[in-house]
Amino acid sequence: xxxxxxxxxxxxxxxxxxxxxxxxxxxxxxxxxxxxxxxxxxxxxxxxxxxxxxxxxxxxxxxxxxxxxxxxxxxxxxxxxxxxxxxxxxxxxxxxxxxxxxxxxxxxxxxxxxxxxxxxxxxxxxxxxxxxxxxxxxxxxxxxxxxxxxxxxxxxxxxxxxxxxxxxxxxxxxxxxxxxxxxxxxxxxxxxxxxxxxxxxxxxxxxxxxxxxxxxxxxxxxxxxxxxxxxxxxxxxxxxxxxxxxxxxxxxxxxxxxxxxxxxxxxxxxxxxxxxxxxxxxxxxxxxxxxxxxxxxxxxxxxxxxxxxxxxxxxxxxxxxxxxxxxxxxxxxxxxxxxxxxxxxxxxxxxxxxxxxxxxxxxxxxxxxxxxxxxxxxxxxxxxxxxxxxxxxxxxxxxxxx
Numbered sequence: 001x002x003x004x005x006x007x008x009x010x011x012x013x014x015x016x017x018x019x020x021x022x023x024x025x026x027x028x029x030x031x032x033x034x035x036x037x038x039x040x041x042x043x044x045x046x047x048x049x050x051x052x053x054x055x056x057x058x059x060x061x062x063x064x065x066x067x068x069x070x071x072x073x074x075x076x077x078x079x080x081x082x083x084x085x086x087x088x089x090x091x092x093x094x095x096x097x098x099x100x101x102x103x104x105x106x107x108x109x110x111x112x113x114x115x116x117x118x119x120x121x122x123x124x125x126x127x128x129x130x131x132x133x134x135x136x137x138x139x140x141x142x143x144x145x146x147x148x149x150x151x152x153x154x155x156x157x158x159x160x161x162x163x164x165x166x167x168x169x170x171x172x173x174x175x176x177x178x179x180x181x182x183x184x185x186x187x188x189x190x191x192x193x194x195x196x197x198x199x200x201x202x203x204x205x206x207x208x209x210x211x212x213x214x215x216x217x218x219x220x221x222x223x224x225x226x227x228x229x230x231x232x233x234x235x236x237x238x239x240x241x242x243x244x245x246x247x248x249x250x251x252x253x254x255x256x257x258x259x260x261x262x263x264x265x266x267x268x269x270x271x272x273x274x275x276x277x278x279x280x281x282x283x284x285x286x287x288x289x290x291x292x293x294x295x296x297x298x299x300x301x302x303x304x305x306x307x308x309x310x311x312x313x314x315x316x317x318x319x320x321x322x323x324x325x326x327x328x329x330x331x332x333x334x335x336x337x338x339x340x341x342x343x344x345x346x347x348x349x350x351x352x353x354x355x356x357x358x359x360x361x362x363x364x365x366x367x368x369x370x371x372x373x374x375x376x377x378x379x380x381x382x383x384x385x386x387x388x389x390x391x392x393x394x395x396x397x398x399x400x401x402x
Contacts, residue, residue, distance in 0.1 A: 027100045031092040034112045038085040041115060045077055045122065052126045059268075060135055061258035066244070067129075067138065077122045084111040132263070132273040136256055140280035142245050143252035144287055150247060150312075154296040158191045160306035161296040163314050165204035165219060172220035174230045179212045180239030184247045187308060189236040190218075194307035199223025201233070202309045208248040211239070249288075250313060253322050256281050264329040264336070271333040274326060275390040278336075281322045282343035288318060289351030316358045323362055331373045334383045335390035341366060342386040 049068065056064050068074065088111075091104035128134055154161050182205055194201045202219040211217055218233045243251045256277050263273035293315055323340065330336030344366065348359045374383040387393045 024095055024098075024100055027095050027102075027105045028092065030105055031088050031095070031108055034088045034108050035085060035092065037112060038081055038088065038115060041119060042078065042081040042085065045074075045081065045119060048123065048126060049074060052130065055130060056135070059130075059262070060132065061255060061262055063242075063255050063258060064135065066242075067135070071125075073122055073125055077118045080111070080118050081115050084108070084115050087111060132259060133276045133279075136259060136277045136280040139252045139255050139259075140284050143249045143256075143284045146245055146247065146252065147249040147284075147288060147291075150249060151291065151296070153187055153247075154310070154312075156187070156191075158195070158307040159187060160298070160309050161293070161312045162202075162309050163297065163311065165202050165309075165311055167202065167219070167221060170202070170219040170221050171199070171223065172225070172229060173216045174218035174220065174233045175214050176211050176217045176237075176239060177213065177234060178239065179210070180241060181210045181243045182207050182217070182237060183240040183244045184238040185310070186236040186238075187310075190233070190308045193232065193236070194223070197223040197225045197229075199225070200307060200309065202311070203237070204311050206248075206250075206310075206312050207246075208243045208251055250318065250321060253281065253284060253318065256284075257322060257325055260326045261329055264326070264333070271330060271335045272390065274330055274333070274336050275339045278326065278339050278343055281326075282346060285318065285322055285343075285347055286350050289315065289347060289355045292352065294354065315355050319358045319362055324365075327362075327366060327369055331369050334374075334379055335387075337366070337370055337374075337383045338385055338387035339390040341384075342388045345386050 053065055053068050056068065087104075088108045091101050091108055094101050094104070129138070153159055184207060185203060190201050190203075193199075200221045200223075202221065204216055204219055205211055217237045220229070220233070243254075245251055260274040260277040260281075262268060263270040263277070296312075323343070326336065327340055330340070341363070344359055344363050348356055348363070351359065370380075370383050374380045377383070
């Protein structure tokens with residue numbers, strides 16, 4: 001509407017070229033066609049989105065829907081279509097027997113061309129994002145980006161990570177007024193609140209955990225505050241119906257594991273997809289494993305206390321999340337066993353020394369899984385090999401034999 005008003009003013013003050021001048025009947029016909037085409041294209045975009053979401057959730061995971069309805073390209077495409085529809089209506093209403101908004105008709109033509117271009121890009125993106133490898137790569141990028149953001153938060157001198165809330169006797173326990181998944185926290189608000197009142201705050205649950213109504217979501221130690229402190233602090237913890245990517249990198253890892261699990265289900269039986277997902281899971285774990293996580297659990301300076309302590313997940317928790325279920329559900333696939341061993345050997349060579357014990361434990365469990373399922377099989381030797389492609393790559397025997 002704003003663009004329509006601006007174009008109307010420009011039409012009154014400017015003289016349009018001869019090529020941009022229209023008769024009332026021609027302008028009405030052009031705008032009517034543009035309105036109809038835009039309305040039809042909008043419906044088609046919605047239809048394509050619904051069909052793609054149905055296919056993606058059926059093939060990958062129900063949680064993959066979040067990638068679609070939060071897709072900025074989808075929102076931009078719909079915004080362009082609806083904007084063109086509204087603009088064309090406004091221009092159409094100003095056509096009279098002896099007056100034609102020539103500039104407005106021309107702009108409408110340019111906008112419908114932009115709509116067609118946006119639709120082509122959107123449709124191409126939809127088709128590409130139906131590939132399992134593309135979805136896994138997109139989710140892995142989100143995981144790395146979110147992890148970097150959480151690291152920057154933990155690197156602040158007034159914020160510290162911890163693996164569990166061990167302190168007892170808090171001055172105030174802030175309870176959740178309703179149940180929900182912790183979607184995000186407001187670190188700036190929590191730090192400012194704690195510093196202003198001389199208190200230390202502990203967030204006892206990691207982002208992503210589901211808390212019940214009445215369960216503690218913030219513990220306050222020391223400080224002076226009034227009766228409204230609990231309500232203030234509760235407002236700095238965002239609860240929702242489900243997890244989000246915003247401050248929860250493990251949710252992205254969870255989504256990749258779900259895709260692999262669906263591929264390994266008897267109804268789908270697609271171990272190659274699981275191997276492709278393992279490529280990206282291994283990449284994310286290698287990225288996290290090269291980070292000094294324990295450093296973020298220590299005070300910035302000896303003898304000082306952080307204003308906010310956030311309970312987070314251990315390295316071992318991430319390894320278990322990323323690999324355990326795939327090992328369990330892929331135990332009958334030689335391809336998955338070989339790729340999983342290759343992932344673990346790669347991680348063993350690249351992660352920090354303090355993180356290697358968890359990888360060694362996963363290798364021990366993989367050895368036990370292979371021995372249990374393949375000991376009497378003619379392919380036992382192949383199941384014991386490591387292969388970056390699952391099957392078809394440059395396989396090499398492991399030095400560990402179950």
